[in-house]
Amino acid sequence: MMQPVFIGSEIYRGSSYGVQHPLAIPRVPTVIDLCRAMGWLPRAQYRTSPRAKPLALQAFHTPAYITALQRAEAAGAVDPATRDRHQIGTLSNPVFPEMFRRPATAAGGSLLAADLIAQGGVVHNPGGGTHHGMADHAGGFCYLNDPVLAIKALLAQGLTRVVYVDIDAHHCDGVAAAFDGDPRVLMISTHEERRWPFTGALEDRAGAQAINLPLPRGTNDSGFAMALEQVILPAVADFRPQALVLQCGADAVTEDPLSRLALSNNAHWACVAALRDLSPRLLVLGGGGYNPWTVGRLWSGVWATLNGHEIPDRLPEPARAVLAALTWTRRRGDRPDYLIDTIRDAPRHGAIPDDLRRRVQILQARQRIWV
Incomplete structure (x- = not known):
């Protein structure tokens, strides 16, 4: 089997949704720079991402929507009718100079x-x-849906069992909509309860075979470990996937401004390590994450985990300099030293809410019925 491959692009360097937007921060460039500074990203394992052509995007998105994105990028503006129909040119999904090219590259x-x-x-x-x-409109900072496009491409190869696991703080509503009723895809999502987009309730079966586990506010590493060991891993093993796609959104950690979960990055890395050998094909994606230090550290650790690299307790100076150079206008108060001195967070264990235990038990019972 080939070495893991890292896909990146320089389009993310300097590209921003706007200075007031949560995605004003650098993310992918920080991961690239940090991994290179650690010696984890040799040229042989790096691929430059191509830009998807409009025809390829039509595997999920409508031609009208793709055209609207291209026209909005070229004009730098949208008319009210386009804004209403396609939900671009809004506060969440603004017009910006790379608004088609950047998501098409992803x-x-x-x-x-x-x-x-x-x-x-x-x-x-x-x-x-x-x-x-969504097929015909943007949502939640997302103009195109690359997880859906990747899964559809895997299915087009003839695969019949694909698992999609999503551990972002926000529910994967676009993926659920795309594969509703498709028995070839198992979708598993953990996400903060009662948070936008307000889908993915425990009883929500939208999606091919959907397992939704809303996490109570404040869920820590102990709670996520229970979800991983008692819900995610058994369900994946039972499905026997030919391919696995993991959306590893970094917004579920304590320091993120757009969620109220309390995970450390160890929880994400444990999930990556546990899923690594459950399928012969694994694609690990980014996702949410709106604190520049936590995102860069978490996704760099994902890459280290996929390659079996040891994560040191303290960063060498070149890697530390990458994190020390970051700035963030939303930061209030002093920046903790650990955000630039280390990659690994201190574990955040603690009590597991009764509500989470009950939901896990319900999903376990449901899984026994399916099997």
């Missing part, structure tokens, strides 16, 4: 990944994971 990376793992393998595309995009 989609191209995930489509390339599907090709690379056709015969087996592992790919990390941290620019991907835009799981809120």
